[in-house]
Amino acid sequence: MAELYATVEESARLLDVACHRDTVWPILSTYEDAFSHPAAVVAFRVATALRHAGELDCRFRTHPDVRDPYAVALSHGLTPKTDHPVGTLLADIHDRCFVESHGIDFGVVGGFKKIYGAFTPDDLQEASKLADIPSMPRSLAENVGFFARHGLDDRVGVLGIDYANRTVNVYFNEVPAESFAPDTILSTLREIGMATPSEQMLKLGEKAFGLYVTLGWDSPKIERICYAAATTDLTKLPVPVEPEIEKFVRSVPYGGDDRKFVYGVALTPRGEYYKLESHYKWKPNAVNFI
Template identity: 55%
Template sequence: MVDGFKKTWLFFPPDELQSMPELADVPSMPPSMAENLDLFARHGLDNNASLIGIDYPSRTLNVYFGEIPPECFEPKVMISTLREIGLPDPSEHMLGLGEHAFGIYVTLGWDSPRIQRVTYAVMTPDPASLPTRLDPTIERFVKSAPYTYDAADRRFVYAVTSSNDGEYCKLQSYYQWRPHMLHLMLLADSAEGLE
């Protein structure tokens, strides 16, 4: 069933990461972005928005950050950040993955000043190698998801999200992959999380 336009994405060039205060000044941005500028600044995330995803039916906006200060992935910082936002304390699973993460993104909405979700993302050639147990259905997906590039270059993004409803995981597979994607994802100079 086709039911209309749902989501759009805006990618910023890696050498032109965007300022959160400037984005918050855009009239169509959710007020929750401006409400959380101090938090973004305290964590060194105020001048490095790399991607925005707008989910129209959900009335939410995801902000993905690039060039993230390494301390944002430290367990004590993850715990204090989620507490400050008002989200549940992270599980050991989330803390373990966070130590290998390359990315963080937040979900903001137009109907609340709060950050709704925080996600930590890890890139890996083999999700089974991460400190997590994969459900058998997910294992089958990992083994059978189609791709058009050399198996030695296989990439997945495994993410764990904290929300008021608890934690949940997401797994992204790439059908097509180009080496320049590491540059676009700000991973070109780091093998962190790729092993």
Template identity: 55%
Template sequence: MSEADPISRSSAARALCSAIEETAGLLEVDYVRDDVLRVLNVYGGELSRAVVAFRVATGAHRADELDCRFTVPRDVDPYRLAVDSGLLEETDHPVARLLADLRDNCPVDGYGIDFGVVGGFKKIWVVLPRTALHSVTELAGLPSMPHSLGKSLDFISRHGLGDTVGLLGVDYRNRTVNVYFGEPPAGGIAPESVRSMLREVDQAEPSEQMLRLGRRAFGVYVTLGWDSPVIERICFAVATTDPASLPVELDERIERFVRHVRRTDPDTRFVYAVASQPDGEYYKLQSYYRWDSGVRDIMRLPAGALADPV
């Protein structure tokens, strides 16, 4: 490492921290700056080139948080860095082995880090190459994968969610895995299909907003855990350059976030998502602080999806 490297690392971390500070202030999110810098400094050597996104959400336990996500290259071990730096505790739970199992059995394009400015380190994302999406069935056979994925294969097939996976998110705090299907149904998910899916996994009846978003969804993912044999959540996501154009009523907090982001960058891209729960649904909005063309592949966006508002 050259003498310039620590300066570059520190500078990139401070720059992103300043952007986080501004957004958190707007949303009235209280956090400890040193805790944010601690996460950023662990991966800071690559921050100047990373894709960076911010996310806000509605609902209990989510409205007082601001999430930050950024990419890291495939030649690092993001889990080992997190453990060695004290961001995560070592554990013998299968969640600790999943990243290594994925790396040993799948071609990996890169990783992402996800943390809350209040709650700290949360997830590691595993990005699979668009040209080498991985079989859902093969992923279900990995020793450390939640058995609920294998038990859900028939559900996934019957509802046409897709045979392949392009992105996974390993949540170390909640000990769950997000599985993003590589090729969701063309034209989104029909309302009757959304209702059927949610009923089958004991989720709340969907609102009209959720049904409208399902119709326009470019992406679908499920959340699975090691302690339950069934899918815990189903999420539908739409991409847009203008969230106000969506056929939904935006939460006041999300509206405030959108206004702030669009003042800073009128051409920014957003992903708006709705997630099911047994006691209701909640909404999430992600904007890109720094974007590059590779994000389209990560998100599995069809050609032209962001050329015009969804």
């Protein structure tokens, strides 16, 4: 764990991001078993959006035996207890679905942020059924028709709960190939009120393997949609890499012989921004999400 902390600290320094031991070390020590597990997956991520400036995110997968990593976070003081429905959502998901593994997301500045629940590839969930979970944002139910029209309703592979921003990410697996065609992307974005995409976004979208949407409790609308492409060589992507991300690639270390990236573009009603996840430790067939 000391080695991983040193890696996080050095990576943040190279990116001119403040890294405080009092923020990072408690998270690493709380989930120490996850990092030492043979199937451990650890990744670093940066984004070009203003709200992400000055931050380096770290993501890791927990051991499947950790049934409720949110309860663990609460008991160790990593996040405050809340009466908001976001605080009961993970438990409610477990009551209705088999969750194969979890992921934890934290920032070296912002601390504990998110928990992801991943379903098995042969047991993808239906958005229409997940919408019946009492603590789920009602915006999921409001958009079930949209998911069905695009062949996504029965393809939910991961749910990401953002405790800091009180939102939920819904990740879709085995997305129909036509969803990534430029004309389809354009019509999809118009349908849900997102900004007109750039040509760069459309080129990256054609190479995407999956997409996710962000939903909240305060609005029935989809807040954000993200398309993500995976590669072991960024030069093979059909788009230039953003300057902030290029600096990130030069600065963040990785373990093993191969390097893996997940490059995503997120669309909001106000515009688009880019995110890059670089895997420090990864295993073949590991769940991809950004």
